Amino acid sequence: MERPALDPDRLRAALVAPAGPYADLEVVQETGSTNTDLADAARLRPWEVPDLTVLTAELQNAGRGRMDRSWVAPERSSLFVSVLMRPVNRDGRPLPTDSYGWLSLLAALAxxxxxxxxxGVEARLKWPNDVMVDGRKLAGVLAQLVPSSDGAPPAAVVGAGLNVSLTDEDLPVPTATSLLMEYASTTDRNILLQDYLLALADGYRLFCSVDGDADAVPAGGQDSLRGRVTARLTTLGRDVRAELPGGGALLGRAAALAPTGALVIVDEQGHxxxxxxxxxxxxxxxQA
Known part of the structure; x- marks a missing residue:
């Protein structure tokens, strides 16, 4: 199967200032993890990594997903992209860090x-940050804080992995899917990456304009971030089992999203x- 390469010049022309919203975009052939690389650079050389810096790779050989699971795929079969965010409001004031929990949901929505x-593939969201088609995982998002060494507010790196042209034989797990397998009208990764990054930047701009308040409707917007996420979220109202970090599980009904983007689960005793x-x-x- 032919899997064309990403076109860095085309992507920069469309996405990087002055034509686009991004500060910088780099395409590398292979890396361990775009999230790790970008987070390390932001921590060690913050002056070189401004807000809305993008790193994407043709092959990621040590990517990590939620709960520290590995995420690997054949070269050029997927999108692996990370964005560095230093969120501030219109006045230049940093957003409250308790709003950062919405950044992964914002990216999954974008x-x-x-x-x-x-x-034409109608994807839905599964809390906290999976993009699903008919119960199978199409994409995942992983956000992490990047502490500052100079006392400034932390940055955030938001990474996404999208299965584009994987076949049945390529899938890392049988519960995954790809755009190719869902008969998408295009699997051109340049188009898909450009569309995603433009949608992400637009959503990020609106989120910053309301000071990270997911319940506020931005000027010129039609709904709050909470409203838009909830419209695509399949988790709320469902009976769920939450497998917690470090072991243990919580059974109950997924009732709501907290102000921080966390999930509120009501157990069988109503707590x-x-x-x-x-x-x-x-x-x-x-099922339990």
Missing amino acids: MAESIAART PHTVSAADVVHLRAG
Whole structure:
């Protein structure tokens, strides 16, 4: 199967200032993890990594997903892209760090919306940051804080992995899927990456304009970030099992999103629990 390379010149012309919203974009042939590389650079050389810096790779050989799972795929079969964010509001004031939990949901929403608009594949969200098609994982998002060494507010790196042209034989797990397998109208990674990054930058700009308040409707917008996420989120109202970091599980009904983007689960005794990080399993009737 022919898998064309990304075109750095084309992507920079469309996405990097002055024509686009991004500060810089680099395409590398191979790396361990775009998230790790970008986070290390932002921590060690912050003056070289401004807000909205992009790193993407043709092959990622040590990518990590949620709960420290590995994420690998054949060369040029997927999108592996990370964006460095230093969120500030219109007045230049840093956003409250408790709003950062929405950044991964913002990125997953941008991925789902851009895919639907471009390819006709109607993707949905599964908390906290999976993009799904009919219960199978199409893409995943992983956000991490980048502490500052000079006392400034932390940055965030938001990485996304999208299965584009993987076949049945390529899938890392049987519960995954790809745009090719979903009969997408295009699998051109240059188009898909450009659409995603433009959608992400637009959503990020709106989020910053309301000071990271997911319940606020930005000027010129039609809905809040919470409203847009909820419209595509399949988790709320479902019986779930949340597998918690470090072991243990919580069973209950996914009731709401907390102000920080965390998931509120009401257990069988009616007690609410706010879960910030977990691997959530949607349960069928009679399943525990």
